[in-house]
Amino acid sequence: MSDRKNGVLRKPDLNRMINIGILAALMCVATISNRSFLSPGNLLGVLEQNAAKGVMALGATFVLITGGIDLSMGNGLTMIAVVSSILHVSTGNRAWLLVALCVLIGSVLGSVNGFLITKCRLLPFVATLGMMTIAEGITHWASEGKIMFLSSPAVSYIGRGKVFGVLPFQTVAFLFMAALAAVILYRTRLGTATYALGSNEAAAACCGINTSRQKFKIYVLNGMFIGVAALLTVSRVGQISPNLGGDSMMDAIAAAVIGGTSTMGGRGTIGGTIIGTLIIGVLINALTFMEVPVNAQSAIKGLVILIAIVVDALFTLFQKRKSGKD
Amino acid sequence: MSAQAMRYWILLGIVAVFFAVFSFTINNFASPMTVTNLIRQSAVFTILSIGMTLVIIVGGIDLSVGANIALSGAVAAVIMNAVGPESAGGALAGILASVLVSTAIGAVNGILCGYLGISAFMATLAMQTFCKGLTLMVTNSTRIVITNSYYKWLGNAQWKLGGLVIPSSVVFLVPFIILCLWCVKKLTFGIRLYAVGGNARAAHASGINSKGFIFLTYVITGFLCGIATILTVGRASSAQPLAGEGLEFTVITAVVLGGTSLLGGVGTIAGTFLGCLLMGTITLGINMINISVFWNYIIKGLCVLGAVLADQTVASARSLFRKKEKPLLAADNEKALAAIRENDRHVLELSHIDKSFSGIPVLKDISLKIEGGRVHALMGENGAGKSTLIKIISGIYQKDGGTLSIDGIPVDIHSAADSQKLGIAVIYQEFALIPELNIAQNAFLGKEKRKWNLFLSVPEMEKETGKYMDLLHLRTSVTRKVRDLSVSQQQMVEIAKAMGSDSWLVVMDEPTSAITDADKEELFKVIREMKAAGMAIVYVSHRMGEIFEICDDVTVLRDGEYIATKKVSETTEQELTRLMVGREVNDVFLREKVSVDQAEEPVFKVENLSRRGAFDPISFEVRAGEVLGLSGLMGAGRTEIARCIFGLDRPDSGRMWLNGQEIHITSPKKALSQGICYVSEDRRREGIIPLRSLKENICLADLSQILKGFVVDEGKQEALYEEYQQKFRIKAVSGEQPIERLSGGNQQKCCLARMLACRPTLLILDEPTRGIDVGAKKEIHQLIEKMAKEHMAIILISSELPEILGACDRILVLSEGSLTGTFQGSEATEEGIMECAFAGQS
Incomplete structure (x- = not known):
């Protein structure tokens, strides 16, 4: 192979600009169709509605950067939400217990995934596929025939409350989690290891990184993010149901990938994931204002994700040509 | 028994166990009706599993199969109800619609994954969302009832055969399984399937259209979805918006159970069939037991994990038997570490190191002493074992026998972290840099400085990295990503990384192979400083000049054996060469040269071939029976020229003639059909x-x-x-x-x-003897001689000068992508070639 490299435009930077462009364009379209789109209330609302998905996308970003995947995210969210809600309600509606349980069960799920992937050396796809099915089973087992409402005021505050009467709590929670994710990714040893694992695991091992321990930690971290997402979801819905997870895995991965995270590992940023989450959120918000039926919305969402991926692939191909490598 | 046969028997055994358990616990389970139900229930996912197996073998995945069925079912139902709710024509339209829609979705997946190279997971996941949405639109979220009896018949019909009721799905299922088994076994389809899955690049270089083949597997899967749609809709007498929900995971589970690896290249249709049988039995039994659906999920999940785990357990149990080593002396890293802290000059001693890979010894009884304050060179030909030895010192590989000791205290090095702790830093030939991280992050990778043992002290690390960069005269910001650096700069970052590690021993594997002369001087200055500070340096290089300039001792390895250690001041280049190559130095590559009439019409000719960033326009020709050598340093453009001729890369300009006829090569397939063959330098990939x-x-x-x-x-x-x-x-x-x-x-x-x-007319050999032993080298060169005698035109690319000099009739030398010298075989000398190879280098 050639030892030479030509000056290539730095890809993520351009990618980021394209993404911001798409977001801006979407917001323009939304504003034209609905004058009140840009009102602070609506903008905060967009963030509020997408907070849980966003938190999950943040967790997915870590896993994807290591070159892994977590298929158990969606069903995991449902399981965490259902099991912890049932325990919360049956022990007297203590809100702190719900919060603690969500994070705890999330990290247990993450540890099992991490254990299977690092100790049993299963592929992330297989390990999390198995856990996906098992999580679904546990959900059914726990929720069978139960109808349960979350009535604690503190939980309602997490779901629909407003900090200082203006900022939706969910929005604040999302921003907090994003800041936390950024600190971990950019300012801790684990963050550096995340990139190293996905970029070149052998090289990371050469540098003395304990690759399996760090990978395990990433999956536990991801589990905790899923736990927080479960908390945000269930407190917002206020009721348990086996569909709480819904399409959230798809949305989370899509948000990360639209934001420039590579499913091949090694590449991704927190900022990109936030923008990715916003793109999907604004899109749905705009479509709703345009009175596009819900069914069509989901098709359009899929199409937009497809286009985003294809544009990215074409762009990569084009750049490879330019730099003289096929 | 082969591992595959064992898997079949194990799977059959598990199915039998489940059957037995269910027969005891469920009334009527052991009856012909069970078989009927089993077929009816599993038909759809078995059909899909066949397609999925193909897709997974070529290294992809298709998450859109379930949504595909829902969409094509909905479209078919709408069309059928419009064309003729009762007529045969309506049924035909419905069948066509199912198959066409499904195949089209498969084709789009194929284009995305095969031709555009998008990650299959992402592309098909997005396709799944898109199809689900479209389905909801078409059906308006309600089921569409169909009344067409012809169409329904396809899904519902059944025949009595003795005591057995045979459902119509058998008519679909059996032919497809047989057809598929036959195709894989009897057609070149099977060979191509495993070739593309096992190594897509190698398949491409062997003239197989890998991209097209990947596309084909997705189209087949799409088509099979169409068939599954007919069964699903026909049986339910309606198209349902949520049909096929989660089906893809059932299918993938069955395929994985059958022994197909998600990494691609491994798996069989027969295995998948057994996997489906197992899945079907479990589902059926659990449904009949009438227990919580909870168990259904749990058992399925455990099955996936268990099946894959069982494979690995068998593999690791086998490797347990092979293990033997026992250290001769008790190792004590802590004591060694304490000793390192006390003294400031150290000695690393290797004694009787053995190492073999899958039974082939690569290091035999190597003993070596590396002392502080000296630069120790390690020399040997490619494949002599230098890199393996380095990786044993650094803990990447584990030795099979022998001991490592520091200052006389035996140590255990099991990982890179161990060797780092003991003060050993290694600069690898293939860089251990992370492209997405910046220079400072790379320099401190794995040994980051932290505040409160938690947060990275970024400014401190950047400052320190800057210090080393200044020492190396590397003028660039420490926050630049390594990806954006030139190869030479990356090499300097590797060196800075070793400097920043507080080590007393630095191993450098070919540190100058990619840097400019000016950088080399900086590096040597740094090495001299390190030496003066009492550090030990192990220096691996092929370049004699450097050895004599910077090193104190030199150890020669050959074919994994220790040959000799000499003081550089007491040896000569000739002696080292003799030690490295051994006795056969002269006759390995030498061949009887046939005189080729230069006036004769050339077999192959290129004119002004060029490729931006790789090589400048070049023209040359090869005659029948002639061996043309392409020489030059790594990255001089030799391989790139060969790749353009063979169609692996596209040239920017140039024309080629073969036997006087102009040819246009766009792919390896075309090159092969014209009689141009290429044996790649990268055998593994x-x-x-x-x-x-x-x-x-x-x-x-x-x-x-x-x-x-x-x-x-x-x-x-x-x-x-x-x-x-x-x-x-x-x-x-x-x-x-x-x-x-x-x-x-x-x-x-x-x-x-x-x-x-x-039977090529032109054969291009790229480093044909790299990394193989002397005996095999000789045999390959005898073959080259024979082929030349049979009037084949041969282009030989090699980094080894004796090989080029011994085997070639004519030699072209490249430097930095342009032709700097042409020699006749008889008049070429090592010095002359090297001079040209370095010509024009900055």
């Missing part, structure tokens, strides 16, 4: 299909030679293998042996055989 048999590997470049009509003739395949096995003296147990079990030299012979089986 572009040569072998590791897991497949020798027989398959050899016939790959021209599949037509093993066909009888359009069916694979196993006799012909065997004969082809026998012919080349004897001709090339390939050492193998049988033609069925996977190629990865062979030694490098034998693998190389197979790659050569694969190309020669195409």
Whole structure:
């Protein structure tokens, strides 16, 4: 192979600009169709509605950067939400217990995934596929025939409350989690290891990184993010149901990938994931204002994700040509 | 028993156990009706599993199958109800619609994953969302009832055969399974399938249209979805918006249970069928027991994990038997570490180190002493074992026998972290840099400085990195990403990384192979400073000049054996060369040269061939029976020229003629059909299909030679293998042996055989003897001699000067992508070639 490299435009930077462009364009379209789109209330609302998905996308970003995947995210969210809600309600509606349980069960799920992937050396796809099915089973087992409402005021505050009467709590929670994710990714040893694992695991091992321990930690971290997402979801819905997870895995991965995270590992940023989450959120918000039926919305969402991926692939191909490598 | 046969029996055994358990616990389970139900229930996912197996074998995945069924079912129902709710015409329209829609979705997946190279997971996941949305639109979220009795009949019909009720799905299921088994076994489809899955790049370089083939597997899966749609909609008498929800995971589970690896290249249709049988039995039994659906999920989940885990347990149990080593002396890293802290000059002693890979010894009884305050050179030809030895010192590989000791205290080095702790830093030949991280992050990778043991102290690390960069005169911001640096700069970052590690021993593996002369001077200055500070340096290089300039001691390895250690001041270049190459130095590459009439019309000619960033316009020609050598340093453009001729890369300009006729090569397939063959320098990535048999590997470049009509003739395949096995003296147990079990030299012979089986007019050999032992080298050169005598035109690319000098009739030397010298074989000298190879270098 050639030892030479030509000056290539730095890809993520351009990618980021394209993404911001798409977001801006979407917001323009939304504003034209609905004058009140840009009102602070609506903008905060967009963030509020997408907070849980966003938190999950943040967790997915870590896993994807290591070159892994977590298929158990969606069903995991449902399981965490259902099991912890049932325990919360049956022990007297203590809100702190719900919060603690969500994070705890999330990290247990993450540890099992991490254990299977690092100790049993299963592929992330297989390990999390198995856990996906098992999580679904546990959900059914726990929720069978139960109808349960979350009535604690503190939980309602997490779901629909407003900090200082203006900022939706969910929005604040999302921003907090994003800041936390950024600190971990950019300012801790684990963050550096995340990139190293996905970029070149052998090289990371050469540098003395304990690759399996760090990978395990990433999956536990991801589990905790899923736990927080479960908390945000269930407190917002206020009721348990086996569909709480819904399409959230798809949305989370899509948000990360639209934001420039590579499913091949090694590449991704927190900022990109936030923008990715916003793109999907604004899109749905705009479509709703345009009175596009819900069914069509989901098709359009899929199409937009497809286009985003294809544009990215074409762009990569084009750049490879330019730099003289096929 | 082969691992595959064992898997079949185990799967059958598990199915039998479940059957027995269910028969005892459920009334009426052991009845013919169960078989009927089993077929009825599993037909859809079994059909899909066939497609999924193909997709997964080529290294992809299709998450859109479930949504595909829902969408094509909805479209078919709408069309059918519009065309004729009762007529046969309506049914036909419905069938066509199901198949067409499904196949179209498969084709789009194929384009995305095959031609655009998008990650299959992402592309098909997005496709799933899109299809789900469309389905909801078409159906308006309600089920569409169909009344067409012809269409329903396809899904619902059943016939009585003795006591057995046979549902219509059998009519679909059986032919497809048989057809698929036949295609994989009897057509070249099977060989291509595993070749693309096992090593897509090697398959491409053997003239297989890998992208097109991947596309094909997705189209087949799409088509099978269409068939599954007919069954699903027909049976339910309606198209349902949520049909196929989660089906993809059931299908993938069955495929994985059947032994197909998600990494691609491994798996069988038969295994998948057994996986489906198991899944079907479990689902049916659990449904009949009438227990919580909870168990259904849990058992399925555990099955996936269990099946894959069981495989690994068997593999690791096998490797347990192979393990033997016991350290001779008790190691004590802590004591060694304490000793390191006390003294400031240290000695690393290696004694009787042994290492072998899959039974082939690569290091034999190596003993060596590396002292502080000295630069110790390690020399030897490619494949002599230098890199392996370095990786044992650094803990990447584990030694099979022998001891390592520091200052006389035995130490255990099991990982890179261990060696780092003991103060050993290594600069690898293939960089251990992370492209996405910046220079400072890379310099401190794995040993970051932290505040409160938690947060990175970024400014501190950047400042320190800057210090080392200044020492190396590397002028660039420490926050630049490594990806954006030139190769030379990356090499300097590697060196800075070693400097920043507080080590007393620094191992440098070919540190100058990619840097400019000016950088080399900076590096040498740093090495001298390190030496003065009492550090030990192990210096690996092929360049004699450097050894004599910077090193104090030199140890020579040959074929994994320790040959000698000399003081540099007391030895000569000639002596070192003699030690490195051994006795056969002269006769390995030498061949009887046939005089080729230069006036004769050339077989192959290129004019102004160029490729931006790789090489400048170049023109040359090769005559029949002539061996043309391309020489120069790594990255000078030699390989790139060959790749353009063979169609692996596209040239920016230039024309080519073969036998006087102008040719246009756009792909390896075309090159092969014209009689141009290329044996890649990168045997692992572009040569072998590791897991497949020798027989398959050899016939790959021209599949037509093993066909009888359009069916694979196993006799012909065997004969082809026998012919080349004897001709090339390939050492193998049988033609069925996977190629990865062979030694490098034998693998190389197979790659050569694969190309020669195409009877080429022009053969391009790229580093044909890299990393193989002397005996095999000699044999390969005898083959080259024979081929030249048979009037083949040969282009030989090599970094080894003796090889180029010994084998070539004419030599072209490249430097930085342009032609800097042409020599006749008889008048070329090492010095002359080296001068040209370095010409024009900054």
